[in-house]
Amino acid sequence: MSSALPSYEEAAKRVAACAAQLRQYPPSAERAELGQAAGRVLAQPLFADRDQPPFARSTRDGFACRAAEASAHLPLTVIGSTHAGEAPAGLLPPGAAWEIMTGAPVPAGADAVAMLEHVEVQEGRVRLLPHKKLKRGENVVAQGAQAHEGDLLLPAGTSLRPAQIALAAACGCAALDAYLRPRVAILTTGDELVPVESSPAPGQIRNSNGPMLAAMVAAAGGDPWVLPAAADNAQALDAALAQAAEADLLLISGGVSAGKFDLVEPALARAGARFHFTGVRIQPGKPLVFGEMPRRHAGANQNEHGTKYFFGLPGNPVSSAVTFLLFAAPVLAALAGSLESFPRFALARLATETDKHGKPGLTRFLPSHCDFGASANQLPEVALVSSHGSGDLAALARANCFLVVPEEAQQLEPGAIVHILLT
Numbered sequence: 001m002s003s004a005l006p007s008y009e010e011a012a013k014r015v016a017a018c019a020a021q022l023r024q025y026p027p028s029a030e031r032a033e034l035g036q037a038a039g040r041v042l043a044q045p046l047f048a049d050r051d052q053p054p055f056a057r058s059t060r061d062g063f064a065c066r067a068a069e070a071s072a073h074l075p076l077t078v079i080g081s082t083h084a085g086e087a088p089a090g091l092l093p094p095g096a097a098w099e100i101m102t103g104a105p106v107p108a109g110a111d112a113v114a115m116l117e118h119v120e121v122q123e124g125r126v127r128l129l130p131h132k133k134l135k136r137g138e139n140v141v142a143q144g145a146q147a148h149e150g151d152l153l154l155p156a157g158t159s160l161r162p163a164q165i166a167l168a169a170a171c172g173c174a175a176l177d178a179y180l181r182p183r184v185a186i187l188t189t190g191d192e193l194v195p196v197e198s199s200p201a202p203g204q205i206r207n208s209n210g211p212m213l214a215a216m217v218a219a220a221g222g223d224p225w226v227l228p229a230a231a232d233n234a235q236a237l238d239a240a241l242a243q244a245a246e247a248d249l250l251l252i253s254g255g256v257s258a259g260k261f262d263l264v265e266p267a268l269a270r271a272g273a274r275f276h277f278t279g280v281r282i283q284p285g286k287p288l289v290f291g292e293m294p295r296r297h298a299g300a301n302q303n304e305h306g307t308k309y310f311f312g313l314p315g316n317p318v319s320s321a322v323t324f325l326l327f328a329a330p331v332l333a334a335l336a337g338s339l340e341s342f343p344r345f346a347l348a349r350l351a352t353e354t355d356k357h358g359k360p361g362l363t364r365f366l367p368s369h370c371d372f373g374a375s376a377n378q379l380p381e382v383a384l385v386s387s388h389g390s391g392d393l394a395a396l397a398r399a400n401c402f403l404v405v406p407e408e409a410q411q412l413e414p415g416a417i418v419h420i421l422l423t
């Protein structure tokens, strides 16, 4: 039965193909002040408004001169001084030096800056210390070395992190066009669920997937729209799916296993869903459902593709988290207009043993903790967190990544170089 399900790679390829389709329809954009733009996706190309640097810039405090004239034997006469913020001086005559500070324009004619620590100054004359040399171009960044006026610096689709914000500021952009965040409906299902504000009666649990998925959506650049949890019956699910019609993406949690009260798939079918897959050979998360359904209204993504993707995530918290990262995040990134690729994997060295109880034929994603800060010149070390299965929310909260155990590798030994799924 399970061999009929797609492997992780096959399912990921399917999702990636849908994400690629979505990328043909960029979302609508709005103007965002630079101070509010971090974490958004750039909706315009960013061009250099002038050369960067805009003038030949000294990277040191020292003396600008012609490198060929600098020596320990023949001192050069210091004829002037420029500090950062001052206009460039005129042409430097041969045989002269010009005192200069970091960030100041280097005078025309000078082709290097001898750093302060490498020279000796006496009575208005400067010379290199014995055994010091000065090469042409040393400690000078030529005008336009980083970019020329009009150069494309960032394409639309770039995620705005601190460095991109700084670059936009350097180019004089007080505001930027940013894509609207996709509206992601989050529909949790289950008769056992009560909202976080309520006291659970015997047999009930608090709805933790709603807040978790909302946080994951927000972190991935979406606008979470948390719907009231739906009970496990056809009418409640039909009504909730109708309510979610205006979303750009629909995430449903729970109700996708093979149980008597797992009614999400038939409800989706009644709403006109077309299923891409209804299970993947992974653990946790095997019952994951992915498909698309007709779109009634345009949300942030005002495109005309007329389809809305949905994921039916298994309700166990670890399963929901893993399947979101593996499959929903790439679709969300595409809807957000982002060029970044998800999921994100990294290499690490395994510090612990994996258990021997993995089901054969499933790619496993085990809650783990990776010490990213241990060493700058060695692979980070990853250790499994002790866990009682895919319902163990406490283990999930102790983890900061998931160890990937490939289908064919039933067990991984300590010291092995492994892949981890980043959160």
Ligand code: AMP
Binding pocket: 188, 189, 190, 192, 193, 205, 206, 207, 208, 209, 210, 253, 254, 255, 256, 257, 259, 262, 313, 314, 315, 316, 317, 391
């Ligand atoms: P299901 O996928 O509906 O069969 O649910 C699998 C397990 O996840 C059950 O133990 C549920 O109680 C639990 N579960 C389902 N939805 C949630 C939720 N929103 N928050 C916390 N646990 C949930």
Ligand code: MG
Binding pocket: 189, 190, 191, 254, 255, 261, 315
């Ligand atoms: Mg359920």
